[in-house]
Amino acid sequence: MGNDKNKTPISKNIHDTEKFLKDRLGIGVSFDVGVRKIFVLKKELQLYYCTGLCDSEFIIMIYRELMDMDHGHRSPSKVKDLVHNHLAHQQVELTKSLDEAVDRMLSGLIVIFVDGEEEAFVVDVRSYPGRSPEEPDIEKVVRGARDGYTENIIINTALTRRRIRDERLRHEIMQVGERSKTDVCLSYIQDVADPGLVDLIRQELSSIDIDGIPMADKTIEEFIVKQGWNPFPLVRYTERPDVAAQHLMEGHVLIITDTSPSVIITPTTLFHHVQHAEEYRQTPFIGAFLRWTRFTGMLASVFLVPMWLLFSMEKELLPPFIDFIGPNKTTNIPLFLQIIFAEIGIDILRLAAIHTPSALSTAMGLIAAVLIGQIAIDVGLFVPEVILYVAIAAIGSFSTPSYELSIANKVLRLFLIVMVMLFKVPGFIIGFTIMILYMSTIKNLNTPYLWPLIPFNPKAFMQIVIRIAVPLSKVRPSIVHPQNTKKQPTN
Secondary structure (H helix, E strand, C coil): CCCCCCCCECCCCHHHHHHHHHHHHCECCECCEEEEEEEECCEEEEEEEECCCECHHHHHHHHHHHHCHHHHCCCCCCHHHHHHHHCCCCCEEEECEHHHHHHHHHCCCEEEEECCCCCEEEECCECCCCCCCCCCCCCCCCCCCCCCCCCCHHHHHHHHHHHCCCCCEEEEEEEECCCCCEEEEEEEECCCCCHHHHHHHHHHHHCCCCCCCCCCHHHHHHHHHCCCCCCCCCCEEECCHHHHHHHHHHCCEEEEECCCCCEEEECCCHHHHHCCHHHHCCCHHHHHHHHHHHHHHHHHHHHHHHHHHHHHHCHHHCCHHHHHHCCCCCCCCCHHHHHHHHHHHHHHHHHHHHHCCHHHHHHHHHHHHHHHHHHHHHCCCCCHHHHHHHHHHHHHHHCCCCHHHHHHHHHHHHHHHHHHHHHHHHHHHHHHHHHHHHHHHCEECCEECCCCCCCCCHHHHHHHHCCCCHHHCCECCHHHCCCCCECCCCC
16 A cells, blocks of 8 residues: 555635646646536636546536535525535545545545635445346356446445344455555454454455556455465455355455456455355255365366376376276387376367357367367377376366366476376375475465364264255354354344
């Protein structure tokens, strides 16, 4: 948020204020910031606005109310009080600082100055451009709500409030970035969330000192969790209001950033990234089946290719009844290099799919799959088994609910492949051990990353392994240290 700066007071002489704002805002240079001057009861009023961020209909209505004051009132002695009473809007505040007035105006509010007064009126008539709530592409469900967060922080807080109509739900808003002044909202349930956790995140947000955060939530994440070179995601992103509301009621804290459709959930462990809303939209048995299917895909994305490479290099490890999984033909290119080339090729295809227009993406996929893949096998660049197992691993990574975790799993897979190539069986064991030890040392906002596995919590771990019916899940996760551990409401 930058260092505290000296607040410039509002002058009683409205022309001094006008000169200050003209220099500060570039009025007359920037077309989207402007001023409208009117006289009410022989007093000059100046209304400052930012085109595109305000609702013009509200501004016109306010103009009419102010201009009608000349007909209903004769005494100019209490113009400030009369103006206050005639501002027909539910959100009207007063400010004595020109710096604050500028910040609010550039956020989409209008500021009204009255000649001879040291306070200005701030009226919230924001109307940010953006899309309407729609189902997120990443977190689609067969059954469930189709609304999702948008780039508008006001809409996002309303979507959350709609699902938690509790008077103890708190939405604290602040601004981050000396130049961008991006609105950031801290959301939590007052009597559930750990006050120490809320204070810690509030302090981290307040201490951010940067020009701006055009990348919004991702920049906020890097300041809060100190990611460094750690490939694992330390916060969970969601674009679904129902998922965010569920985490709020468990005791988590949300960070909602304006201009971003993703909401940050903190604190999170590794196992928060492997759950999906679809599991809770089905029966417990089906939800558990879907969860285990997803776990299978995720495990395949990390371990399948390294294990196949290991068995191909150490064929004596294979039992006779599955010795067919090894490569049935050889090429002049070592298996290790074939796997690396295939892994890089899939990442290139992933990037190409992102940057390819939708109308051409299907054609691009067909070209990659049919022409490149098949011809690469025919000319001897790859053996068919390499394509098969690398493709299965890629599909497993796509089944991972968290995009960030799927990329981290890709890094783990490459690490294990290198270890197997260098040291074979000991390399696989050492690599797996290093991976577990490294993840066990990670702490996110004082939260162990592998909880409830390390440290082990049997009840919580059982809820990870299987999908327990909601009526049987009566206790909030202890990892967030909730004030109220039971989910039943208290009077």
